[in-house]
Amino acid sequence: DIQMTQSPSTLSAFVGDRVTITCRASQSIGTWLAWYQQKPGKAPKLLIYTASNLETGVPSRFSGSGSGTEFTLTINRLQPDDLATYYCQQGNGFPWTFGQGTKVEIK
Amino acid sequence: EVQLVESGGGLVQPGGSLSLSCSASGITFNNYWMHWVRQIPGKGLVWVSRIQSDGSSTNYADSVEGRFTISRDNTRNTLYLQMNSLRAEDTAVYYCARGQWGAFDMWGQGTVVTVSS
Numbered sequence: 001d002i003q004m005t006q007s008p009s010t011l012s013a014f015v016g017d018r019v020t021i022t023c024r025a026s027q028s029i030g031t032w033l034a035w036y037q038q039k040p041g042k043a044p045k046l047l048i049y050t051a052s053n054l055e056t057g058v059p060s061r062f063s064g065s066g067s068g069t070e071f072t073l074t075i076n077r078l079q080p081d082d083l084a085t086y087y088c089q090q091g092n093g094f095p096w097t098f099g100q101g102t103k104v105e106i107k
Numbered sequence: 108e109v110q111l112v113e114s115g116g117g118l119v120q121p122g123g124s125l126s127l128s129c130s131a132s133g134i135t136f137n138n139y140w141m142h143w144v145r146q147i148p149g150k151g152l153v154w155v156s157r158i159q160s161d162g163s164s165t166n167y168a169d170s171v172e173g174r175f176t177i178s179r180d181n182t183r184n185t186l187y188l189q190m191n192s193l194r195a196e197d198t199a200v201y202y203c204a205r206g207q208w209g210a211f212d213m214w215g216q217g218t219v220v221t222v223s224s
Contacts (some may be wrong), residue, residue, distance in 0.1 A: 036152075036211075043214035044211070044214055045214070046212045047208040049207075049212065081119075091209020095166070095168050096157075096209075
């Protein structure tokens with residue numbers, strides 16, 4: 001199975017900051033990488049697919065990059081509504097696997 | 108309205124069975140792969156199973172292979188998950204999700220499955 005490792009596990013930042021979350025795959029997955037935002041008690045929401053494509057309706061302050069084994073999710077101008085846990089997920093081969101999550105807190 | 112709505116969750120004893128359903132509306136259901144994903148409360152997301160758009164191909168996580176069966180009825184726009192020989196470690200929120208571009212682009216609200224005596 002392809003292992004997905006996210007870092008950090010938790011991050012705390014101020015409103016308006018730029019934050020970056022990293023996701024590493026245990027083997028190359030091309031650009032078959034997605035990012036999700038999950039708020040407490042809610043289903044995950046797709047933010048980015050195929051590494052860098054912004055899902056319709058997602059604010060442009062979210063962006064994704066990377067290929068192969070290393071990927072990043074960047075949130076520009078962090079907003080209070082961005083308080084959530086973020087997950088990466090590979091869709092290159094079954095079983096599709098997720099990172100362990102990064103909890104974003106607002107200072 | 109475009110949505111996925113799961114049902115069928117509940118409390119079941121270890122070794123028991125449960126059948127989940129996911130009703131789709133507002134989408135061309137038979138165009139898409141469909142998946143089940145689960146999440147233990149407070150923990151991460153785990154992919155469980157996937158079925159091809161026409162139902163001809165399925166995949167399962169090792170942890171459920173041989174115990175769970177995914178199926179779909181494209182005439183009813185409904186996805187199913189038959190869960191047998193349930194274990195305590197199957198306790199989770201179960202989400203159905205639409206697959207596209209190697210991602211889950213649409214999710215249901217989830218249904219809670221609790222396996223306990």
